[in-house]
Amino acid sequence: MSTFTHSTAKEPNVTAISDLDIFARVARTGNMSAAGREMGLSPAVVSKRISLLEERLGARLFQRTTRQLTLTETGEGYFKRVVDILSLVEEAEDFVSRRNTKPRGLLKVTAPTSFSRLHIAPYLAEFLSRYPEIELDFHLTDNFVDIIRDGFDVAIRIGELQDSSLVARKLAPDNRIVCAAPSYLERHGVPKSLAELDHHNCLSAGAQDVWRIEGPNGHEQLRLKGNIRSNSAEFVRDAMLAGLGIGLRSTWDIGTELKNGDLTVVLPQYRGSSNVAIYAVYPCREFMPAKVNALIDFLAELYGNEPYWDRALSAAPKPATAARPAGRAAKAVAAR
Numbered sequence: 277m278s279t280f281t282h283s284t285a286k287e288p289n290v291t292a293i294s295d296l297d298i299f300a301r302v303a304r305t306g307n308m309s310a311a312g313r314e315m316g317l318s319p320a321v322v323s324k325r326i327s328l329l330e331e332r333l334g335a336r337l338f339q340r341t342t343r344q345l346t347l348t349e350t351g352e353g354y355f356k357r358v359v360d361i362l363s364l365v366e367e368a369e370d371f372v373s374r375r376n377t378k379p380r381g382l383l384k385v386t387a388p389t390s391f392s393r394l395h396i397a398p399y400l401a402e403f404l405s406r407y408p409e410i411e412l413d414f415h416l417t418d419n420f421v422d423i424i425r426d427g428f429d430v431a432i433r434i435g436e437l438q439d440s441s442l443v444a445r446k447l448a449p450d451n452r453i454v455c456a457a458p459s460y461l462e463r464h465g466v467p468k469s470l471a472e473l474d475h476h477n478c479l480s481a482g483a484q485d486v487w488r489i490e491g492p493n494g495h496e497q498l499r500l501k502g503n504i505r506s507n508s509a510e511f512v513r514d515a516m517l518a519g520l521g522i523g524l525r526s527t528w529d530i531g532t533e534l535k536n537g538d539l540t541v542v543l544p545q546y547r548g549s550s551n552v553a554i555y556a557v558y559p560c561r562e563f564m565p566a567k568v569n570a571l572i573d574f575l576a577e578l579y580g581n582e583p584y585w586d587r588a589l590s591a592a593p594k595p596a597t598a599a600r601p602a603g604r605a606a607k608a609v610a611a612r
Contacts, residue, residue: 296358298325303355359424379570380409387432389416390509429568430558436551444555448579451527452548455539459519477521478502481512487524488549531585
């Protein structure tokens, strides 16, 4: 995006677009030197422009220490509005130059690690063949990030949709089932009710402290115990495959293991909350860049209301039904 100034001696209270751009880059990087490198400016120039901006606004935007800069509460609110202003300026320039009618440019995306590896990366060749003028920058993490602060165009998120100033589009359902490895069930028995899960080692990923379940009795919440927790969904899946416990896992994550019999469905009458889904989340803009629309439409078309990973499970092994005596299961759990 080009930058320009419009501040004159006659208009001392007019903030230059370039100053907003400098402010936004400093807010994102937390570092004046890094922001300066991005814009080809010296740290001294960046510092001076920020100071003049604060003076003009009559408010402190950053808390300064010897090691870092952090936004003040006022700065946080100002930053959110500045991002929208800069986006509108970029979109206005795209409109004038006719560049926004064709998907092009750098597309910054944040997405969950496992899901991206399994269900985004294999299809990027097709996406890029459709849109050869798009460049992709993927940031993979199982944590939610502030897409406005960190400058992302779109985030792929899996969970329950929270109230937010962001816009979200559902890409696919996220069907979750209770499952375990046959080796675990052979040692500890197959639970026949939700109550029996209290006597089993239940593995959790991320902030999954409570299992939200839907079944014959409607919605239920279970707070279960286990000796393994991780922020990595892949780590928990591998622990399940090693026979270390029972998990509530997404079918997109364990479809292959279910088909191969490496994992077995238990309590098939129960599913995870239907409120959980796979979403594309992006900033609320009146004119969304064509490159963002292109990726969202591509993924929505690829997955659909019944994703391919769920259709493939029709040939999966039947759920486990046999159970060891309760006493043996209780002893095994007590020995953890």
